[in-house]
Amino acid sequence: xxxxxxxxxxxxxxxxxxxxxxxxxxxxxxxxxxxxxxxxxxxxxxxxxxxxxxxxxxxxxxxxxxxxxxxxxxxxxxxxxxxxxxxxxxxxxxxxxxxxxxxxxxxxxxxxxxxxxxxxxxxxxxxxxxxxxxxxxxxxxxxxxxxxxxxxxxxxxxxxxxxxxxxxxxxxxxxxxxxxxxxxxxxxxxxxxxxxxxxxxxxxxxxxxxxxxxxxxxxxxxxxxxxxxxxxxxxxxxxxxxxxxxxxxxxxxxxxxxxxxxxxxxxxxxxxxxxxxxxxxxxxxxxxxxxxxxxxxxxxxxxxxxxxxxxxxxxxxxxxxxxxxxxxxxxxxxxxxxxxxxxxxxxxxxxxxxxxxxxxxxxxxxxxxxxxxxxxxxxx
Numbered sequence: 568x569x570x571x572x573x574x575x576x577x578x579x580x581x582x583x584x585x586x587x588x589x590x591x592x593x594x595x596x597x598x599x600x601x602x603x604x605x606x607x608x609x610x611x612x613x614x615x616x617x618x619x620x621x622x623x624x625x626x627x628x629x630x631x632x633x634x635x636x637x638x639x640x641x642x643x644x645x646x647x648x649x650x651x652x653x654x655x656x657x658x659x660x661x662x663x664x665x666x667x668x669x670x671x672x673x674x675x676x677x678x679x680x681x682x683x684x685x686x687x688x689x690x691x692x693x694x695x696x697x698x699x700x701x702x703x704x705x706x707x708x709x710x711x712x713x714x715x716x717x718x719x720x721x722x723x724x725x726x727x728x729x730x731x732x733x734x735x736x737x738x739x740x741x742x743x744x745x746x747x748x749x750x751x752x753x754x755x756x757x758x759x760x761x762x763x764x765x766x767x768x769x770x771x772x773x774x775x776x777x778x779x780x781x782x783x784x785x786x787x788x789x790x791x792x793x794x795x796x797x798x799x800x801x802x803x804x805x806x807x808x809x810x811x812x813x814x815x816x817x818x819x820x821x822x823x824x825x826x827x828x829x830x831x832x833x834x835x836x837x838x839x840x841x842x843x844x845x846x847x848x849x850x851x852x853x854x855x856x857x858x859x860x861x862x863x864x865x866x867x868x869x870x871x872x873x874x875x876x877x878x879x880x881x882x883x884x885x886x887x888x889x890x891x892x893x894x895x896x897x898x899x900x901x902x903x904x905x906x907x908x909x910x911x912x913x914x915x916x917x918x919x920x921x922x923x924x925x926x927x928x929x930x931x932x933x934x935x936x937x938x939x940x941x942x943x944x945x946x947x
Contacts, residue, residue: 572872572909577902578934581927587663590899591688593738594656594746595669596721596753597782598697599713600679601649603704603884607640616642622705641703645882648680649700651748651780654885658892658914660686661924664899667738669693691738694729695720698752702884708858709883711783715752722755723762736767743899744776745806750795751782757791760798768805777802778895779810780888784819792823800849807851809898810844811891814857820844838862838869854908856890861912863904870904874912875937880919889924890915913937 605618606625619625619639628637652670660666666686671693680697684690695717703710730736739745745768750756779799784792802808812820817840818828824847829840837855841864845853854863862871880886893914897907910930917925917933925933 572905574909574934574938577906577909577913578931578938580900581931581934584927585900588665590743591665591667591738591741592656592659592744592746592895592899593667593669593735593742594652594659594748595691595735596693596747597650597652597718597749598648598670598680599650599653599700600677600697601647601700601702601884602643603645603647603702603882605642605644606703606705607642610640616640618642618705620705621707622710623707625703625705625710644704646679647884648683649702649885650698651782651888651891652746653680653683654888655746655748655780655892655895656687657683658889658918658924659896662892662896662914662927662930664896667691667742669735669738671695671697689738691735692729692732694725700884704880704883706879711884713752718752719754721753721759723758726759726762727766730767739768739775740771740773742775744778744895746778746780746895747802748780749782750779751784751787757795757798760795761801764798764801764805768802771805773806775806776895776898777806777808778891778898779808780891781810781812781816781820783813783816784823785815789823792820796820796824796848803850809852809854809895810848810850811854811856811894812844813887814855817841817844817853817855824848834860834862834871838864838871842869852904854894854911856887856894856908856911856915861890861908863908865904867904870908872905872908872912874909875916875933877916877919882922883919886915886919889918892924893930909934 608617608619610616656666656668665688667689668687669691698713698715701712821828826843829836841853841855841862845864852865859876860873890911894907894911897910913933
């Protein structure tokens with residue numbers, strides 16, 4: 568199991584500014600408006616408050632109100648564009664990859680999306696409005712409450728109509744990687760995947776990477792997850808499939824597939840889970856990232872890294888998407904598994920400290936800071 572990437576080598580390679588023009592990426596399909604929120608533990612003045620620091624503390628308080636009632640102040644710290652497709656696309660575009668996004672035209676008209684979509688090369692039609700998320704941030708994670716009921720409008724027939732002009736297929740034919748994000752929030756996405764395989768991607772010969780992020784499938788039944796898993800394998804005939812999961816998502820998927828979840832915070836058990844998922848799903852690669860580390864299982868074995876942990880993140884919502892952006896960037900650049908896990912961890916590490924995606928030059932500098940252990944910590 569690989570654990571120590573050559574950070575100096577990675578820094579030098581990125582600082583050399585490799586050409587990315589021949590590595591376009593197509594992402595889809597979700598877009599969200601996120602309200603990033605703190606729960607107040609104690610207010611010291613009209614302008615100063617102490618937030619509830621951990622999910623564990625918040626959960627204990629919520630449990631204590633059972634049978635009674637509870638009230639806490641919530642402070643919306645920022646309203647931002649969000650969604651796995653948008654955030655992952657932002658991470659790749661900031662690094663310099665040509666980025667086409669199938670997220671619809673409404674984000675162009677909403678100013679909250681402008682800081683991200685202005686980086687994208689093309690916006691392609693997708694027939695639904697953005698979702699909305701109340702994202703509660705804590706030092707040890709986040710609680711995201713999403714409004715997505717209108718995503719049930721997305722069916723194979725609806726996509727056929729939206730893609731009838733051929734623009735999505737043309738972008739896919741040109742892409743070196745196709746990103747399919749947020750399966751969990753679309754009730755009919757498994758059927759849509761099969762339609763994409765049989766009708767939109769049929770006949771492709773260039774074998775693009777297929778990078779998949781399910782988003783948290785907590786609301787989906789085990790039978791739906793098993794059906795999704797069967798459809799996921801169908802993308803292998805289009806190109807090599809990489810499924811990226813966080814620790815919670817990996818355990819939920821494992822349980823639905825009759826595999827043993829990772830019950831302990833150990834590297835060996837996490838690696839074994841990635842291996843068992845990859846074999847069960849019959850795909851090229853399964854990556855699992857957690858707050859402090861990440862693993863990836865391929866036919867070559869298991870790679871593992873311990874990332875640049877940040878105890879006081881400036882922003883945590885979107886960090887996993889930036890990990891995925893960095894991981895996919897490393898894959899497209901031809902890095903080894905341990906190196907592209909490091910690229911993912913560094914992209915996410917920069918994001919949680921700076922609350923924005925890094926450029927290629929900034930990522931190279933971050934690797935130098937990682938090697939030297941000189942990270943600046945921020946307070947929320």
